[in-house]
Amino acid sequence: MITRKDLNPNLLDAEYAVRGAIVNRAQELEKQGRKIIYCNIGNPQALKQKPITYIRQTLSLLEYPELLNNKDALESYPKDIVERAKWILQKHPLGTGAYTQSGGIGFIRKAVAEFISKRDGIPANEDHIILTDGASKGVQSVIMALLKKKTDGFMIPIPQYPLYSATITLYGASQIGYYLDEQNSWQLNEKILTDSIEKAKNDGIDPVAMVVINPGNPTGAVLSHENIEMIIRFAQKHILSLMADEVYQENIYNPNYHFYSFAKVMHEMGVKDTPLFSFHSVSKGYMGECGHRGGYMEVRNVPDEVMAEFIKIHSISLCANLDGQFVTYLMISPPKEGDESYSLFIKERDGILHELKTKARIIGEGLGSIKGMTTGVPPGAMYAFVKLELPHTQDVTKMTPEERLAYDSKRDNDYCLAMLEETGICVVPGSGFGQLPGTLHFRTTFLPPRDEIESLVVKVKEFHEKYVERIKKLVLETVS
Amino acid sequence: MITRKDLNPNLLDAEYAVRGAIVNRAQELEKQGRKIIYCNIGNPQALKQKPITYIRQTLSLLEYPELLNNKDALESYPKDIVERAKWILQKHPLGTGAYTQSGGIGFIRKAVAEFISKRDGIPANEDHIILTDGASKGVQSVIMALLKKKTDGFMIPIPQYPLYSATITLYGASQIGYYLDEQNSWQLNEKILTDSIEKAKNDGIDPVAMVVINPGNPTGAVLSHENIEMIIRFAQKHILSLMADEVYQENIYNPNYHFYSFAKVMHEMGVKDTPLFSFHSVSKGYMGECGHRGGYMEVRNVPDEVMAEFIKIHSISLCANLDGQFVTYLMISPPKEGDESYSLFIKERDGILHELKTKARIIGEGLGSIKGMTTGVPPGAMYAFVKLELPHTQDVTKMTPEERLAYDSKRDNDYCLAMLEETGICVVPGSGFGQLPGTLHFRTTFLPPRDEIESLVVKVKEFHEKYVERIKKLVLETVS
Numbered sequence A, B: 001m002i003t004r005k006d007l008n009p010n011l012l013d014a015e016y017a018v019r020g021a022i023v024n025r026a027q028e029l030e031k032q033g034r035k036i037i038y039c040n041i042g043n044p045q046a047l048k049q050k051p052i053t054y055i056r057q058t059l060s061l062l063e064y065p066e067l068l069n070n071k072d073a074l075e076s077y078p079k080d081i082v083e084r085a086k087w088i089l090q091k092h093p094l095g096t097g098a099y100t101q102s103g104g105i106g107f108i109r110k111a112v113a114e115f116i117s118k119r120d121g122i123p124a125n126e127d128h129i130i131l132t133d134g135a136s137k138g139v140q141s142v143i144m145a146l147l148k149k150k151t152d153g154f155m156i157p158i159p160q161y162p163l164y165s166a167t168i169t170l171y172g173a174s175q176i177g178y179y180l181d182e183q184n185s186w187q188l189n190e191k192i193l194t195d196s197i198e199k200a201k202n203d204g205i206d207p208v209a210m211v212v213i214n215p216g217n218p219t220g221a222v223l224s225h226e227n228i229e230m231i232i233r234f235a236q237k238h239i240l241s242l243m244a245d246e247v248y249q250e251n252i253y254n255p256n257y258h259f260y261s262f263a264k265v266m267h268e269m270g271v272k273d274t275p276l277f278s279f280h281s282v283s284k285g286y287m288g289e290c291g292h293r294g295g296y297m298e299v300r301n302v303p304d305e306v307m308a309e310f311i312k313i314h315s316i317s318l319c320a321n322l323d324g325q326f327v328t329y330l331m332i333s334p335p336k337e338g339d340e341s342y343s344l345f346i347k348e349r350d351g352i353l354h355e356l357k358t359k360a361r362i363i364g365e366g367l368g369s370i371k372g373m374t375t376g377v378p379p380g381a382m383y384a385f386v387k388l389e390l391p392h393t394q395d396v397t398k399m400t401p402e403e404r405l406a407y408d409s410k411r412d413n414d415y416c417l418a419m420l421e422e423t424g425i426c427v428v429p430g431s432g433f434g435q436l437p438g439t440l441h442f443r444t445t446f447l448p449p450r451d452e453i454e455s456l457v458v459k460v461k462e463f464h465e466k467y468v469e470r471i472k473k474l475v476l477e478t479v480s
Helices: A009-013 A021-031 A053-063 A065-069 A079-091 A106-120 A134-146 A162-170 A190-202 A225-237 A262-269 A304-315 A322-332 A342-368 A401-423 A450-479 B009-013 B021-031 B053-063 B065-069 B079-091 B106-120 B134-146 B162-170 B190-202 B225-237 B262-269 B304-315 B322-332 B342-368 B401-423 B450-479
Strands: A129-132 A152-158 A174-179 A206-213 A241-245 A276-281 A295-300 A383-388 A440-445 B129-132 B152-158 B174-179 B206-213 B241-245 B276-281 B295-300 B383-388 B440-445
Touching: A009 A162, A009 B304, A021 A401, A053 A065, A053 A079, A053 A322, A053 A342, A053 B053, A053 B065, A065 A079, A065 B053, A106 A129, A106 A262, A106 A295, A106 A322, A129 A134, A129 A304, A129 A322, A134 A152, A134 A162, A134 A206, A134 A241, A134 A276, A134 A295, A134 A304, A152 A162, A152 A190, A162 A174, A174 A190, A190 A206, A190 A225, A206 A225, A225 A241, A225 A262, A241 A262, A262 A276, A262 A295, A295 A322, A304 B009, A342 A383, A342 A450, A401 A440, A401 A450, B009 B162, B021 B401, B053 B065, B053 B079, B053 B322, B053 B342, B065 B079, B106 B129, B106 B262, B106 B295, B106 B322, B129 B134, B129 B304, B129 B322, B134 B152, B134 B162, B134 B206, B134 B241, B134 B276, B134 B295, B134 B304, B152 B162, B152 B190, B162 B174, B174 B190, B190 B206, B190 B225, B206 B225, B225 B241, B225 B262, B241 B262, B262 B276, B262 B295, B295 B322, B342 B383, B342 B450, B401 B440, B401 B450
Parallel strands: A152 A174, A152 A206, A206 A241, A241 A276, B152 B174, B152 B206, B206 B241, B241 B276
Antiparallel strands: A129 A295, A276 A295, A383 A440, B129 B295, B276 B295, B383 B440
8 A cells, every 4th residue: 555655745745726625625515515606716617608609619510520411400500610610621631539740730730820920920930839738738848848957946926826836846846936016016026036036046946947927827917018028138138948828818808908928029029049938728718618628839949959859748648639729729710700600709709808807897896995905906817816914813023934924824724714614705825826925815716707706795895804803803812 | 049958858868659750751751742551659540440420429519519409400419319418418517618626527437437347346436536638648647646766666568658668757767677478478477577676676776666558559468367466466565556558458359368457356356455557548449539638547545645646636737628538438338228329339339349350360460471570460459569580780699788779779760761661651660669689579550441451461571571682682792
């Protein structure tokens, strides 16, 4: 028999908060019949968002091409969808049933390169595109490939999406956290970056790559052009590879903000010596096709011999799943004006994005107006990272930084667990993403339907006020 | 700019022969207009095997549930398929669009446990099932989880499927090869196993797990009950975890052979202290749904605390793709007698298995009768691992074992590359799987259609004879 101590210590150390203890407790409560509002993870269709019709229509034809010979069935499909399915099956007659080349189907890689070219007005190389099972698998392959030794460091934002910290820990690399500047709309700050990298170097860490999530998870921030330029100069100066997690590029709700890809800004700056790995996914945007595990990574500024090694690492798992590859294709080439499916597509897309925008406002304004909570209206992504103030239960003035971190981590965990037990709302404690010592947060999605979001704001307010009262009372009792 | 030397040395060292240099060359030739017969990989639908209809019909309804409201379209679906799709969507209303729990959809894990129970007449625990993106991802998670340090050793068969060697190299573990007994139908041999593990221990390696592929890849062998018992006793004695790759369990063509799962034999023996990880996949069998990347792993004889870590490692990539999860469900619960779709299912299943059986015989007898080639008719899987004799071009008597290995590796690579260039047939050199020093092999699938297999045998014979003549002549010229 083996026990935990026989397992990889890196696995034991890895933590994945968005699927951690609080979520397990939520599932238990749900089994007991409690209604749970899952705000722990960006899983839109689990929160009643409807799939985009043209994607599913096309997939049904690709899965069962016999339908293309069934006139009665085809009556219910828009003509352009039928033509598109036929065209795909002409380009790739094997449909969904066979392994493809390790990097994915050729015509889809080409279409992705064209999408990037068109989006950014820059050249893109189809041979440097790899189709992946969601963005996660692409990210993991890059961390694995760039990791030469335990002391190789990956810079990641704090707060961050725990895929990064979990993978770095699991693969036995070193993490270099850099704090995002909460005072400045969660942008990156050059001084903080420099301090982080200098400290890491002093600690014997060799920085090799830097992760940037834009739009941000869990922050919902959108980086300015200027901020991205600063980051690229920083990476160039410190000879870092850049990993740009751009899965929320369609999720921007404030007209004052604009998505600039790292590829575009880097091209404009003429930077050709800094490797760039960009990730995109079908799981976010307005589609939320999380279950299809589709996505791609684009690689820039690496020689062919390096690209070949990235293809090899993906070849060991053969290839990304085919439905995911096709959804990726459909994501980057939606119906065009004049297509029969166009108007429904626009209606669905704009409907979802409009709802997300409204819900971002409700949650940002609603939670932000609660005494003891601070958050703006998130301009992007699907999350609010809400700052929290709670009365202290211990004297924090004499704590070491480690003790303070442990104390705060317990506090935000206790808070989120109590919120779950009392309201059925499942959010993730800030310590699961990382936060500045001495601050407390929680992350919530704003994906549930509008009425649930509205009632969520009310419930959170009630809960928070009671919780604060309870702690105050507890402290008084302890003191007296 | 980064170069190869900036990458993970384990990645540079990893080799994945079934997608290696010869396959790249085949793709180049194909681009130039040559007809290539891809016998390098078990990818049935790429070699004209048709998908099983009930699977694709069900998937089309799951992808686009609106079809269930379209009477005209449903006319062409068997009633049981329509009912099944409705039942699935009742059990899992989110269909294909959302992340699931990390281990996969609950009702499918339960169905897998019931499938194992029924197949083997033993109890099985749904909480110890994890749905995976193909078997590969399950295998990789186990190697990652059991690996504590560089000198931890994983015993793998030689010849083996290169997923194992590639993953062990990539993750920085140690490989302990054990030769399969070619003289004895490629069964495992206790003395060889003991010698291998003793040698490894003397070399400072700590054996932690042992991989067995049954039915065998690349050997096509089927292990006897007695052989499996021996293996389990061996693992128990040496405190090894067992990894049973059973993806070819449906692919047995000889009535004298029978598939016994490791789970069943272990249960019969009452062994409760040896951890067992068994893998199954939708990519093989009679379905060959490689593109859907579906599969599962079953875990036995580990405590809940260990199982929780396996769930965690899968949670870091969120969950397996949903179509793959549903195909896995459909694989283990095909149509039943009395269902409208039953007769077509049986016809398709038996048709494919009958063809595979016939083609195994054609390739086994055909290639086996060529002078200088040895192979039996493979009783299982999708491959023949053909032993080859070639005239020597160098004096081998003075070679060190390493020199001999390099010499043989060049010989079988040259041979397979020449076969590709001259016949368009793409097979994989034996050195890509490993082989006893001093022997040469190649692996070929017997998946292409029957007429192509027949012509393959003729072409290989012609090629082989010419190639041998050419080498003989070369040697004579060198000597004179």
